[in-house]
Amino acid sequence: MADKRTQIEEVATQAIKREGFRSMSxxxxxxxxxxxxxxxxxxxPTKDDLAEAVIRSYTRAFSDALDGIDRRESSLVEKIxxxxxxFADVVSHDDICLCGMMAAEVSSLNDSAKAALKGFFSxxxxxxxxxxxxxxxxxxxxxxxxxxARIFLAGLEGxxxxxxxxxxxxxxxxxxxxxxxxVA
Amino acid sequence: MADKRTQIEEVATQAIKREGFRSMSxxxxxxxxxxxxxxxxxxxPTKDDLAEAVIRSYTRAFSDALDGIDRRESSLVEKIxxxxxxFADVVSHDDICLCGMMAAEVSSLNDSAKAALKGFFSxxxxxxxxxxxxxxxxxxxxxxxxxxARIFLAGLEGxxxxxxxxxxxxxxxxxxxxxxxxVA
DNA sequence: GTCTATATACAGATAGAC
DNA sequence: GTCTATCTGTATATAGAC
Numbered sequence: 145m146a147d148k149r150t151q152i153e154e155v156a157t158q159a160i161k162r163e164g165f166r167s168m169s170x171x172x173x174x175x176x177x178x179x180x181x182x183x184x185x186x187x188x189p190t191k192d193d194l195a196e197a198v199i200r201s202y203t204r205a206f207s208d209a210l211d212g213i214d215r216r217e218s219s220l221v222e223k224i225x226x227x228x229x230x231f232a233d234v235v236s237h238d239d240i241c242l243c244g245m246m247a248a249e250v251s252s253l254n255d256s257a258k259a260a261l262k263g264f265f266s267x268x269x270x271x272x273x274x275x276x277x278x279x280x281x282x283x284x285x286x287x288x289x290x291x292x293a294r295i296f297l298a299g300l301e302g303x304x305x306x307x308x309x310x311x312x313x314x315x316x317x318x319x320x321x322x323x324x325x326x327v328a
Numbered sequence: 329m330a331d332k333r334t335q336i337e338e339v340a341t342q343a344i345k346r347e348g349f350r351s352m353s354x355x356x357x358x359x360x361x362x363x364x365x366x367x368x369x370x371x372x373p374t375k376d377d378l379a380e381a382v383i384r385s386y387t388r389a390f391s392d393a394l395d396g397i398d399r400r401e402s403s404l405v406e407k408i409x410x411x412x413x414x415f416a417d418v419v420s421h422d423d424i425c426l427c428g429m430m431a432a433e434v435s436s437l438n439d440s441a442k443a444a445l446k447g448f449f450s451x452x453x454x455x456x457x458x459x460x461x462x463x464x465x466x467x468x469x470x471x472x473x474x475x476x477a478r479i480f481l482a483g484l485e486g487x488x489x490x491x492x493x494x495x496x497x498x499x500x501x502x503x504x505x506x507x508x509x510x511v512a
Numbered sequence: 513g514t515c516t517a518t519a520t521a522c523a524g525a526t527a528g529a530c
Numbered sequence: 531g532t533c534t535a536t537c538t539g540t541a542t543a544t545a546g547a548c
Contacts, residue, residue, distance in 0.1 A: 182544080187513090240432065302485035318479045321471055322471065325469060
């Protein structure tokens with residue numbers, strides 16, 4: 145079993161993805177890992193500390209998943225589909241992307257957490273941009289790799305937001321259709 | 329000056345667009361309209377009641393704005409640009425779409441409010457779909473009107489989410505570029 | 513590192529006077 | 531319709547024992 149600090153990060157991540165950062169309380173986290181809230185404060189003195197740690201861990205895990213896609217998939221459509229699938233997984237568990245949630249709640253974050261949050265979005269857009277760049281010859285689109293990266297990251301974040309409310313995945317599916325339209 | 333009930337709805341809408349539904353309190357609303365929190369409860373017995381009322385008002389106002397676009401603009405690009413501009417206005421005030429925020433916080437909503445929220449998304453997608461359908465001859469895309477509607481609504485919701493964090497409007501701009509790519 | 517206990521603040525909601 | 535006053539629950543956070 146992971147150490148307590150890691151356990152707390154994990155249940156916090158889960159809670160934020162489903163209910164949001166403001167809805168998550170130290171007491172609830174404590175109950176779920178089997179300690180008292182003061183022990184959570186030992187590992188993360190303030191909620192701001194926890195927010196930043198969780199955003200950074202999530203960004204690292206997401207970045208690792210992107211590396212995995214690079215290793216497993218070769219074509220443009222396969223890579224973008226695999227990226228789409230990361231979001232589909234989240235929605236299928238009735239969650240949304242942790243950083244999409246944090247973006248909605250950005251007014252509750254301090255400057256350090258906000259900087260970490262920006263890091264998530266730029267990391268993700270950079271990966272997408274490099275995918276579109278390295279498959280430029282397959283692309284039948286007047287849009288730049290950077291524009292496509294922005295369109296897809298924003299689009300999938302928004303798609304999860306709405307698909308979760310509608311209990312479906314019609315918008316993520318529409319983005320898979322868009323991916324195909326780019327190479328057809 | 330609007331009546332108290334309307335005033336409360338207006339400051340609640342503003343607060344939710346910026347800070348979120350959970351962050352908004354009856355006390356804060358009361359202070360801003362110059363009454364006590366018990367008076368807010370007179371107009372909206374529970375927070376659930378307020379949530380639903382605010383979502384419905386917002387949907388009505390948004391729908392009116394879409395009617396205005398239909399009256400003012402004629403081409404596909406003009407209409408979709410005007411739709412994009414609705415979201416750009418929101419971000420320029422450091423807010424996001426009220427219903428985008430509510431979608432992130434959907435776990436804090438009761439069934440009535442959730443139904444109203446779905447209404448916003450279907451109304452918006454229906455309008456987009458009818459725009460794409462009625463300009464089908466201009467479109468150089470293999471995507472259906474329905475798919476395009478889903479792509480644009482989700483995309484603009486996500487774009488505002490990220491653009492607000494980045495204090496820019498690069499993602500909304502990318503969607504304007506996408507609009508042009510559809511007819512080029 | 514975890515606990516008990518507590519300080520302090522604020523949340524949604526209601527009773528009852530005016 | 532609005533007020534004062536209050537109930538009850540919960541939040542973040544800390545002090546100090548073990």
